Amino acid sequence: MAFATSLSSGFGIWDPVLWIIAIIIGLVIAWLLWRSGVSAYKKGTDQARPYLSGNPEPSKGDVHIRAGNLYWGFTEGIKGYYQRVIPLHTGIATDYLLWIFWVAGILLIIVMVV
Amino acid sequence: MIGNLPMILVGAVLIAVFSIIIGLLLMGFDRIVAARMQARIGPPLTQPFTDIRKLLAKENVVPENAIPWLFNLAPVLALASAITILLYLPIAGFAPVLSGGGDLILVMYLLTIPALALVAGGFASGSPYATVGAQREMVTMIAYEFPLAIVIIAIAWKLAAAGIALPFTLASIQANPVWSLVGPLGVIGLLILLIVLLIVTPAELSRVPFDTPEAETELAGGILVEYSGKNLALFSLTQGVKTVAMASLVVALFFPYSLAAILGIAGIPAAVTDILFFIVLITIVAFLSVSLVRVSMARFRINQVISVYWIYLAIAGLAGLLLVMTDQIVGVI
Missing domain, CATH: 1.20.5 (Single alpha-helices involved in coiled-coils or other helix-helix interfaces)
Structure with a gap:
C-alpha cells in the first residue's frame, strides 16, 4: 500500500x-x-507547402512569434492591472526590499490575527 | 498496486474503447442538436465515426516547414493523455481504474497535457496560422486554470471542513455528495461553482465562444491548419475523449449518484442502469456546456477570453467559495 x-x-x-x-x-x-491510418503523401510537391490562403509565404523572421508576443492576449486582457504594476518595477533594489518588508508585515498581521 | 497491472491494463482498454465511442456519439449528438437549433436537419448521429474512418484513409501530409517527429507525436500524445485522465475519474458509478493512484489536483494537471500536445503540434507545424493558434491555446489554458482551481479547492475545502479524510480524492467525493453537506447558502454557492465549471468546459474543448486557437473564419483552423489524415483523426478522437472526460469530471464533482442504489437494484441490471444513467448525465452536461453555448454565442477575442476567466468567472468562483465557507461557519454556530 x-x-x-x-x-x-x-x-x-x-x-x-x-x-x-x-x-x-x-x-x-x-x-x-x-x-x-495511411502514412503516405506526395513529398516535395505543393501539397507539403504551408497553407496561407494562397498568399506567398513571408520570411521566417516576419512571422516569428517572440516571447514578448506569446502572452499578448493575457497582457491585453488584464491591461488595467499591468498599467498599475509595471511602474512599481523601478529597478531600484531598496524599493523591492521595501515591498518585501511591507508584504511580510501584512502577512504577519494576518497570520497573527487569524 | 503493481500486482493489479493486468486489471489496470484491461480497465484502461475498456475505458479507452468506451470513451472513444461515447465521445464520438456526443460529437454526433452535438452536431444534430446544434443543427436543429439552427433549423437545419444536420448529419446522422454516426457522422463522426464516418469522418474518422475517412481521415484514416486520407494522406497524412507533413508540411515541409514542420518538425516531423514532434508534428506526428503531438496527436498520439494528446489522445493518450486524454484517455489517461479518464482512468482517474469514476465512470458510471464504478470506482476509477487508478483509484488510489491520484486525486483532483493530478486530474487538473493532466487536463493540461492534451492542450500542451496541441500547442507543441501547432508550433511544430511551421505555419504562421498554427503558431498564432498555439500561442492563443497557451493563453486560453492559463486563463481557465484559475476558475477551475477555485471550483476544485472549494469542493475539497468543504469536504475537509466536514471532517472527511483525503478530501481531494474522487473516492471521498463519490462517497460524500457535496450537496448533502451544505445548507441553503452552500447550495447557492455550489450552483455558482457548477456554472463556473460548465463555462470552463467549452474552453477545455476549444469550442465556441472559446475556440480562438482554431478560429476557422479567421485563422483557417489555426492550430490544426496543417493537420490532415490520421493525425487529424487522432486530434478529433482526442476532442471526443476530452468531452467525455470534462463531462465525467462535472458529474463526479457535482452528481456522484447511483440511480441503481436509489431504485434499490442489484447485480448486472444495476450496472446497466448506472451506465445508462451516466451516459444521460454526461449528455446533458455536454449539451448545456457545449451545444447550447456554441449555438447561442459568437467567438470571444483572445483578450476577452482572459477577462471572462480571470475577472468575471474568478470573481463568481470566489463568491461561490465564500458562500460555501459562510454556510459552514453559520452551520457550526
Whole structure:
C-alpha cells in the first residue's frame, strides 16, 4: 500500500509510477490507432507547402512569434492591472526590499490575527 | 498496486474503447442538436465515426516547414493523455481504474497535457496560422486554470471542513455528495461553482465562444491548419475523449449518484442502469456546456477570453467559495 500512496499529503495522493504505466498504455492504444491510418503523401510537391490562403509565404523572421508576443492576449486582457504594476518595477533594489518588508508585515498581521 | 497491472491494463482498454465511442456519439449528438437549433436537419448521429474512418484513409501530409517527429507525436500524445485522465475519474458509478493512484489536483494537471500536445503540434507545424493558434491555446489554458482551481479547492475545502479524510480524492467525493453537506447558502454557492465549471468546459474543448486557437473564419483552423489524415483523426478522437472526460469530471464533482442504489437494484441490471444513467448525465452536461453555448454565442477575442476567466468567472468562483465557507461557519454556530 505504501507503493500506491508514494506521495501522500494527508489531503490527496498521487503515484507517479502508476501514472507512467497509465500513460504508456494510453500511448500504445493511441499509436495502434495512428498506425492503422495511411502514412503516405506526395513529398516535395505543393501539397507539403504551408497553407496561407494562397498568399506567398513571408520570411521566417516576419512571422516569428517572440516571447514578448506569446502572452499578448493575457497582457491585453488584464491591461488595467499591468498599467498599475509595471511602474512599481523601478529597478531600484531598496524599493523591492521595501515591498518585501511591507508584504511580510501584512502577512504577519494576518497570520497573527487569524 | 503493481500486482493489479493486468486489471489496470484491461480497465484502461475498456475505458479507452468506451470513451472513444461515447465521445464520438456526443460529437454526433452535438452536431444534430446544434443543427436543429439552427433549423437545419444536420448529419446522422454516426457522422463522426464516418469522418474518422475517412481521415484514416486520407494522406497524412507533413508540411515541409514542420518538425516531423514532434508534428506526428503531438496527436498520439494528446489522445493518450486524454484517455489517461479518464482512468482517474469514476465512470458510471464504478470506482476509477487508478483509484488510489491520484486525486483532483493530478486530474487538473493532466487536463493540461492534451492542450500542451496541441500547442507543441501547432508550433511544430511551421505555419504562421498554427503558431498564432498555439500561442492563443497557451493563453486560453492559463486563463481557465484559475476558475477551475477555485471550483476544485472549494469542493475539497468543504469536504475537509466536514471532517472527511483525503478530501481531494474522487473516492471521498463519490462517497460524500457535496450537496448533502451544505445548507441553503452552500447550495447557492455550489450552483455558482457548477456554472463556473460548465463555462470552463467549452474552453477545455476549444469550442465556441472559446475556440480562438482554431478560429476557422479567421485563422483557417489555426492550430490544426496543417493537420490532415490520421493525425487529424487522432486530434478529433482526442476532442471526443476530452468531452467525455470534462463531462465525467462535472458529474463526479457535482452528481456522484447511483440511480441503481436509489431504485434499490442489484447485480448486472444495476450496472446497466448506472451506465445508462451516466451516459444521460454526461449528455446533458455536454449539451448545456457545449451545444447550447456554441449555438447561442459568437467567438470571444483572445483578450476577452482572459477577462471572462480571470475577472468575471474568478470573481463568481470566489463568491461561490465564500458562500460555501459562510454556510459552514453559520452551520457550526
